[in-house]
Amino acid sequence: MSQVNSDPGTVLKAKRFGLPSFPDVMVGPFGHLADERTRLAGLSWNHFDARPVDATIGAELSGIDLTAGVSDAALAELRDALHAYKVIFFRDQPLTAEQHVALASRFGELEVHPFFPSNTSEPALVRFEKGADTGGYENGWHHDVTWREMPSAAAMLHALQVPATGGDTLFCDMAAAYEGLPGSVKTRIDNLDAVHDYVASFGQTVPANKQQEMRELYPEATHPVVVRHEATGAKLLYVNRFFTSHIVGISDSESRDLIDLLARQSDTLEYQCRFRWENDSVAFWDNRAVQHYAASDYWPSIRIMERASIVGERPTC
Ligand code: SIN
Numbered sequence: 001m002s003q004v005n006s007d008p009g010t011v012l013k014a015k016r017f018g019l020p021s022f023p024d025v026m027v028g029p030f031g032h033l034a035d036e037r038t039r040l041a042g043l044s045w046n047h048f049d050a051r052p053v054d055a056t057i058g059a060e061l062s063g064i065d066l067t068a069g070v071s072d073a074a075l076a077e078l079r080d081a082l083h084a085y086k087v088i089f090f091r092d093q094p095l096t097a098e099q100h101v102a103l104a105s106r107f108g109e110l111e112v113h114p115f116f117p118s119n120t121s122e123p124a125l126v127r128f129e130k131g132a133d134t135g136g137y138e139n140g141w142h143h144d145v146t147w148r149e150m151p152s153a154a155a156m157l158h159a160l161q162v163p164a165t166g167g168d169t170l171f172c173d174m175a176a177a178y179e180g181l182p183g184s185v186k187t188r189i190d191n192l193d194a195v196h197d198y199v200a201s202f203g204q205t206v207p208a209n210k211q212q213e214m215r216e217l218y219p220e221a222t223h224p225v226v227v228r229h230e231a232t233g234a235k236l237l238y239v240n241r242f243f244t245s246h247i248v249g250i251s252d253s254e255s256r257d258l259i260d261l262l263a264r265q266s267d268t269l270e271y272q273c274r275f276r277w278e279n280d281s282v283a284f285w286d287n288r289a290v291q292h293y294a295a296s297d298y299w300p301s302i303r304i305m306e307r308a309s310i311v312g313e314r315p316t317c
Contacts, residue, residue, distance in 0.1 A: 058273030153312030166298035
C-alpha cells in the first residue's frame with residue numbers, strides 16, 4: 001500500500017501533535033496508558049470477577065454479594081482491586097443503611113461530614129436526595145473533602161433511586177493525569193504545596209452566625225500538589241477547583257493559572273471512566289487516586305444516593 005493512502009497513524013505511530021491553529025489541542029495516542037492498561041487486563045481474583053471499564057480506571061465486579069457477610073479474604077481482595085482499578089462498581093446490591101455502614105467501616109474509620117448533617121439512621125451515612133427542589137451541585141471535578149487535614153481515603157456510594165437517564169458519575173485517573181503532563185510542568189509542581197479550603201463551595205451554605213465557629217473547626221489545609229499513594233506509591237495530581245484556593249509561594253495570577261492548567265487534565269477523556277447507575281448499583285472509589293464528577297443533567301428528576309466515606313491519612317509526597 002502506498003504511504004500516501006495509508007492511515008497517517010501508521011507513519012506517526014505514537015507521536016502526538018498540536019493542531020497548527022490550536023497548538024494546545026493535542027491529538028494522537030496517549031501511549032503512557034499502555035502499560036497500566038495491560039497490567040489491569042492481566043489481573044485475576046479469587047472472590048469475584050472483574051471487567052475493566054476503561055483504559056486505566058474502573059472495573060465492574062460481579063460474583064460477590066455485598067449484602068451478605070464478606071469474608072476477610074474477600075475484603076482484602078476488594079481493597080487490592082480498589083487500589084488497582086481506582087474505582088470499582090457493583091450491580092444489584094440492595095444494601096440497607098446498616099449493611100452499607102458495616103461494610104464501609106471494615107475499610108477504616110468512617111468520616112462524619114460537617115456540612116452534611118446526618119439525614120439517615122446512621123451518623124456516618126450521608127444521603128444525597130435530589131429532585132425538583134434540590135439540584136445536583138457535584139458537577140465539577142473534585143476529590144472529596146481535600147479541605148480537611150486528613151481527607152477521606154475512599155468513599156462507597158449506593159444508588160437508591162436513579163433517573164431513567166442522566167445522573168452518571170465520571171471518574172478520572174489522577175496518576176494518568178500526572179504522568180501525561182509535560183516534563184517541565186512536572187518539575188515545576190513536584191515540590192509545590194497547595195492550600196485547600198471549604199469556603200468557596202460549602203462555605204456558601206454556612207449561616208452567618210456559624211461561620212466563625214466552622215472556620216475555627218476547619219482551618220485551611222495545606223497538601224502537596226503531587227501526592228504519593230500510600231499503598232501503590234503512584235504519584236497523583238492532587239488539586240481541584242472546588243477546594244484548592246491557591247498554591248503556596250507564587251503570585252495569585254500564577255496560582256490561578258496553574259490550578260486551572262492542572263484541573264484541566266481531568267477533562268481528558270482517555271483518563272476517565274463513566275458509570276451509568278441503576279438502582280442498587282454501588283461505586284467504591286479511591287479518593288486519592290481519582291477525582292469524580294456527578295453529571296447534573298437530570299433535574300427535576302429524583303436521584304437518591306447514600307455515601308459512606310473512610311477517613312484517610314494526611315497526604316504526603
Ligand atoms: C459526590 O460528589 O461525592 C457525589 C457523587 C455522586 O452523587 O455521583
